[in-house]
Amino acid sequence: MYGWTGKILRIDLSNRTSTTEPTESYIDKYLGGRGLGVRLIYENYKPGTDAFDPGNPLIFSTGPLTGTSMPGSGRVDVTALSPMSKLRAKSNFGAYWGPEVKFAGYDHVIIQGKADQPCYLWIKDDEVEIRDASHIWGKDTHETQKAIQQELGDPEVKVVCIGPAGEKLVRFACLITETGDAGGRTGMGAVMGSKNLKAVAVRGSGGVQIAHPQEFLEQAIQVVREMREHPAYQELSNWGTVRGVQMMYGMSFFPVGYFEDVCWDELLEKYPGTEYVKKFCVKNVGCFNCPNRCMNFLSVPGIGKGVTSCEPFSGFTGEVWNLDMDLFWEATLLVNKLGMDSSEAAACVGFLMELYHHGIITAQDTDGVAMDRGSREAILTTLTKIANREGLGDVLAEGQKAAAEKFGPKAVDKVDLVKGMAPHAYEFRAFKGTALMQAVGHRGDPLPLRGSLLEVDWHHAPEWFQQVAKEQFGDEEAAIPSSYKGKAMAAVISEHMERVPDSLGVCKWLYNLFIYQDVNIATRFFNLATGKDWDSAHLLKIGERVRNLERMFDVRQGLRRGDDSLPKKFFDVPLSKGPYKGAVLEREKFEQMKDEYYEIRGWDKETGIPTREKLVELGLEDVAEEVLKKDA
Amino acid sequence: MYKTVVIDAAKCTGCRACENYCSLKHEGVCAPSRGRIHVVKWEQQGIFVPVSCMRCQEPACELVCPKCATRRDFATGAMTVDANRCIGCLSCVFACPFGATFLDQETGKILKCDLCDGDPTCVKVCPTGALSFEEVSQETYLKLLENADRLPQLVREALGQGEPQGTTPAAPQEKQETQEAQEGQ
Numbered sequence: 001m002y003g004w005t006g007k008i009l010r011i012d013l014s015n016r017t018s019t020t021e022p023t024e025s026y027i028d029k030y031l032g033g034r035g036l037g038v039r040l041i042y043e044n045y046k047p048g049t050d051a052f053d054p055g056n057p058l059i060f061s062t063g064p065l066t067g068t069s070m071p072g073s074g075r076v077d078v079t080a081l082s083p084m085s086k087l088r089a090k091s092n093f094g095a096y097w098g099p100e101v102k103f104a105g106y107d108h109v110i111i112q113g114k115a116d117q118p119c120y121l122w123i124k125d126d127e128v129e130i131r132d133a134s135h136i137w138g139k140d141t142h143e144t145q146k147a148i149q150q151e152l153g154d155p156e157v158k159v160v161c162i163g164p165a166g167e168k169l170v171r172f173a174c175l176i177t178e179t180g181d182a183g184g185r186t187g188m189g190a191v192m193g194s195k196n197l198k199a200v201a202v203r204g205s206g207g208v209q210i211a212h213p214q215e216f217l218e219q220a221i222q223v224v225r226e227m228r229e230h231p232a233y234q235e236l237s238n239w240g241t242v243r244g245v246q247m248m249y250g251m252s253f254f255p256v257g258y259f260e261d262v263c264w265d266e267l268l269e270k271y272p273g274t275e276y277v278k279k280f281c282v283k284n285v286g287c288f289n290c291p292n293r294c295m296n297f298l299s300v301p302g303i304g305k306g307v308t309s310c311e312p313f314s315g316f317t318g319e320v321w322n323l324d325m326d327l328f329w330e331a332t333l334l335v336n337k338l339g340m341d342s343s344e345a346a347a348c349v350g351f352l353m354e355l356y357h358h359g360i361i362t363a364q365d366t367d368g369v370a371m372d373r374g375s376r377e378a379i380l381t382t383l384t385k386i387a388n389r390e391g392l393g394d395v396l397a398e399g400q401k402a403a404a405e406k407f408g409p410k411a412v413d414k415v416d417l418v419k420g421m422a423p424h425a426y427e428f429r430a431f432k433g434t435a436l437m438q439a440v441g442h443r444g445d446p447l448p449l450r451g452s453l454l455e456v457d458w459h460h461a462p463e464w465f466q467q468v469a470k471e472q473f474g475d476e477e478a479a480i481p482s483s484y485k486g487k488a489m490a491a492v493i494s495e496h497m498e499r500v501p502d503s504l505g506v507c508k509w510l511y512n513l514f515i516y517q518d519v520n521i522a523t524r525f526f527n528l529a530t531g532k533d534w535d536s537a538h539l540l541k542i543g544e545r546v547r548n549l550e551r552m553f554d555v556r557q558g559l560r561r562g563d564d565s566l567p568k569k570f571f572d573v574p575l576s577k578g579p580y581k582g583a584v585l586e587r588e589k590f591e592q593m594k595d596e597y598y599e600i601r602g603w604d605k606e607t608g609i610p611t612r613e614k615l616v617e618l619g620l621e622d623v624a625e626e627v628l629k630k631d632a
Numbered sequence: 633m634y635k636t637v638v639i640d641a642a643k644c645t646g647c648r649a650c651e652n653y654c655s656l657k658h659e660g661v662c663a664p665s666r667g668r669i670h671v672v673k674w675e676q677q678g679i680f681v682p683v684s685c686m687r688c689q690e691p692a693c694e695l696v697c698p699k700c701a702t703r704r705d706f707a708t709g710a711m712t713v714d715a716n717r718c719i720g721c722l723s724c725v726f727a728c729p730f731g732a733t734f735l736d737q738e739t740g741k742i743l744k745c746d747l748c749d750g751d752p753t754c755v756k757v758c759p760t761g762a763l764s765f766e767e768v769s770q771e772t773y774l775k776l777l778e779n780a781d782r783l784p785q786l787v788r789e790a791l792g793q794g795e796p797q798g799t800t801p802a803a804p805q806e807k808q809e810t811q812e813a814q815e816g817q
Contacts, residue, residue, distance in 0.1 A: 068662045069652045096648075103663065142676055156673070178675050205737050207655060207663020217656050217753070224649075224757050237759070282678050283760075285645040289652050291759035293645055297678040305678060 002211040003064030003530035004032060009106040011121065011128060013195055014054055014113030018128040023107045029619060031539070032107060033063030034077040034092070035503035035546040040108060041079045041088060042553050042623070051083035052169060052194040054114035060101065061108050063505020067099035067208045067288070069220045070525045071227060072507035074099055074288030082186040082443070083171045084399060085420040087554045089186035090443050092502060094287035097177045100158040103204025115196040120148060123202045133198040138164060140337035141176035148201050161199035162189040163339025165387040169193050170397040172344035179306035180336045186421070186443055189339050211531030219528060223521065224291050232514040236294040240284055241310040242273040249318060251459050252578040255427045256318045257373070258350035259416055259569055262427055263578030267318055276325035292510065300326065304333050315346030319425055320353060321373035331379055338387035347422035348396050349382050351415065360410045367391040416567035419443065428570045430580035431455045433478065433487035436593045440491065440564045442550045450497055451490030453513055455481040484589045488596035496543035503546065545618045548610050552620070556627045561608030564594060634709035634768045637745070637752055639682050640779050641786055643762035646673045646680035650754035650763060657753045666736050668745045669754055674790035681786060682762060685711055685732050685745040693724035693733050710747040718742055
């Protein structure tokens with residue numbers, strides 16, 4: 001086959017067996033990557049299975065373009081049942097592991113069962129070996145990768161692994177490859193830990209077959225040239241995301257603390273990130289076959305080396321009231337080595353700080369550590385305790401809700417979660433479309449989407465971006481942050497767009513958000529690589545099918561309209577300052593946006609469940625049959 | 633006058649685009665393992681060293697070949713391997729002091745940089761200017777020497793045996809200039 005390798009690898013850790021099955025029958029409807037992964041989890045997960053049960057399949061999905069010469073082809077999607085949300089998990093990471101899986105000859109890897117003792121997987125082309133990992137159990141993610149490469153005698157083996165947090169089943173433990181590329185959200189590290197699986201090591205000698213190699217090469221060289229001219233490329237490749245973060249703080253898009261404040265004067269005046277990057281960034285680096293270099297490789301004497309990008313820059317600064325960049329870097333390296341989702345971990349710390357600040361908890365509740373805003377001790381000890389499940393960390397490892405319940409009703413009242421997880425740290429009061437996308441999103445965290453970024457872009461050139469919004473989403477107001485109009489359509493179209501690069505196995509930053517803001521280029525690459533002749537509308541239709549199947553998986557888990565919501569803070573407490581002073585979500589208008597969204601989607605407004613007609617239209621009759629009959 | 637690919641490892645970010653495009657161009661498949669250039673990576677140290685044919689003045693690969701299959705292409709200066717003469721003894725692979733003569737595991741063929749007949753693909757797609765294509769001149773020669781001198785230190789540092797790179801990291805402004813300079817070519 002061209003593009004796809006044509007094989008799905010299935011490994012059962014309980015029986016110590018591995019088999020392969022063909023990919024081909026799925027691709028017309030689900031494409032690959034995330035889309036096909038959704039179908040695989042839908043078929044392989046048996047309702048009622050606990051996230052930590054051996055029966056919960058952990059699925060890695062590359063797409064037909066992963067590993068090709070298309071710039072930004074390093075992505076791989078991960079899914080399972082999430083131990084955080086009890087819904088479908090979704091995580092996506094870059095770097096070099098995904099392409100290596102393709103070179104070894106697989107589109108997807110499904111891992112089931114549970115090993116009776118710590119092990120790691122060694123996939124070398126056709127050979128699959130389950131190896132003892134007792135000697136690396138307990139090691140951090142950097143040490144683990146090194147130890148495995150040494151043991152296998154090949155420094156080019158690519159490893160994705162868990163750290164101590166995953167071993168201890170911290171519910172938001174993540175997967176790490178290289179120094180800081182993470183399958184961050186929804187607790188994939190914990191699922192891997194529950195299988196006694198420390199790492200998956202891969203080495204492939206093959207490649208990805210291309211239907212039209214000459215044209216594909218020319219197209220790829222052309223796109224590299226175009227990208228270099230793009231301002232977003234130059235910003236990302238020279239600075240990474242750090243200056244963008246500073247800008248986001250300026251426009252109240254990023255909150256300060258636990259969604260408590262915006263426009264923290266001190267932070268605005270002297271956000272120290274940019275200076276820090278200037279001083280300690282050895283070079284900017286990126287993922288496989290990508291000319292963009294959106295990560296900073298920092299080397300700080302006495303602290304350590306590694307890469308970082310976007311979320312830690314706000315998570316371990318503004319979110320925890322911290323302006324000390326050494327502390328930011330220590331915390332970032334710490335979560336990466338321990339293997340924890342930096343977004344959720346930062347939110348945990350921010351939550352404790354808010355409770356402490358308002359006198360709801362004292363130092364006694366947090367093992368004697370005062371949770372002062374920005375406190376070095378508070379941040380670092382909390383992170384370590386969570387990963388090791390020590391003291392309060394053992395409760396926090398179960399998630400913020402569990403911790404809140406321990407502290408009592410006042411704390412429960414304060415906790416800000418969407419579908420069981422920390423929402424993306426964006427300020428939803430001022431940005432109405434972003435709020436809608438967060439609320440209805442499949443995992444409580446689908447951001448950023450194109451429609452959401454448009455609300456940010458709007459500040460730079462309002463009229464221009466209103467025009468863009470009209471062309472792309474049918475309504476000028478879709479770009480205006482404070483407007484509720486046109487947001488539902490923007491959400492629907494953005495969601496379909498996002499699923500195209502995710503399913504092709506390429507980077508959505510390049511083919512959705514920052515460089516190319518539609519899926520046309522990605523479609524052209526897809527056709528040249530696979531020999532198909534599909535248009536963008538065809539791929540977007542697959543995006544819609546995938547979106548609906550994701551929803552149906554969650555509906556099967558019990559998700560309903562009421563779960564598509566945001567913490568009440570966003571409706572009750574207006575912003576106290578900044579350019580959006582006074583902004584708050586109006587509940588009625590917010591619910592109207594949702595109505596509109598369900599209507600466009602063809603979902604029932606009362607329940608938020610896709611209608612049978614919609615599912616039949618999308619060729620999901622079997623899903624309608626299985627899931628809807630209970631509600632009929 | 634020949635032109636040659638100048639490798640500056642200090643600028644390499646390890647993206648492996650060069651390997652992948654090389655394979656697509658020559659073998660029609662995206663398989664970095666079949667590229668004629670290869671990036672040696674120490675990702676935890678942020679050190680990446682591209683390795684490819686250096687077109688030596690007295691090439692070990694040519695001297696050692698029992699069938700005279702490896703010869704210089706006097707149009708481009710590239711060392712080429714005549715597949716019809718090659719008997720697959722791998723002498724050239726082992727003789728190359730840079731480890732820059734590769735074996736295609738799939739076909740048993742020797743993979744050697746042919747400079748894409750004077751228009752190297754890897755240089756076109758290298759995002760940082762770690763690879764550049766320059767006239768062989770006194771200046772280029774000095775640059776090659778300088779880059780060669782830097783290599784052992786990078787390797788020592790990667791293995792944790794040396795002082796960290798004495799160079800202060802290039803400020804972003806400078807990086808931008810480099811990029812522009814490269815695009816100007």
